[in-house]
Amino acid sequence: MVKRQLQRISLGSLFFIIGAISIFAQPKTMVSGKVISKEKQEVVDFATVYLKGTTYGCTTNEEGIYHLHAPAGKYTLVVSAIGYKTIEKPVTLVHGERIKMNVMIDPSVTGRFGYAIDVGWFQWQTCEDIY
Numbered sequence: 001m002v003k004r005q006l007q008r009i010s011l012g013s014l015f016f017i018i019g020a021i022s023i024f025a026q027p028k029t030m031v032s033g034k035v036i037s038k039e040k041q042e043v044v045d046f047a048t049v050y051l052k053g054t055t056y057g058c059t060t061n062e063e064g065i066y067h068l069h070a071p072a073g074k075y076t077l078v079v080s081a082i083g084y085k086t087i088e089k090p091v092t093l094v095h096g097e098r099i100k101m102n103v104m105i106d107p108s109v110t111g112r113f114g115y116a117i118d119v120g121w122f123q124w125q126t127c128e129d130i131y
Helices: 002-024
Strands: 030-037 048-051 057-059 065-069 073-080 087-093 098-100 103-105 115-118 123-126
Touching (some): 057 065
Parallel strands (some): 030 103
Antiparallel strands (some): 030 065, 048 057
């Protein structure tokens, strides 16, 4: 009786492990690429890249490269970085495929931050006050 129960538990565990392995062995759906500045043709490091309306996102590395894994579907890829305009591009992810999408972003109009903080005096100033 005990031997039969152990066989059932072992068989059940085996099916569970095989099922888990098959789920994780599925090909990944991924979009990757490089974020480049239009003006200077330089990589934009540490830019934020995400799929609009989801929790899927990442940042570019020091070389401007990003890798973003998400389920198959139609999305809007959003790329933003400090000093640059935010850009949105449509992307369709197909199950098991990897898509390469390089993105060129424009510098922002002013190229300046909105506010400056003087920590010693706790003063706020707008860019117009400083420049």
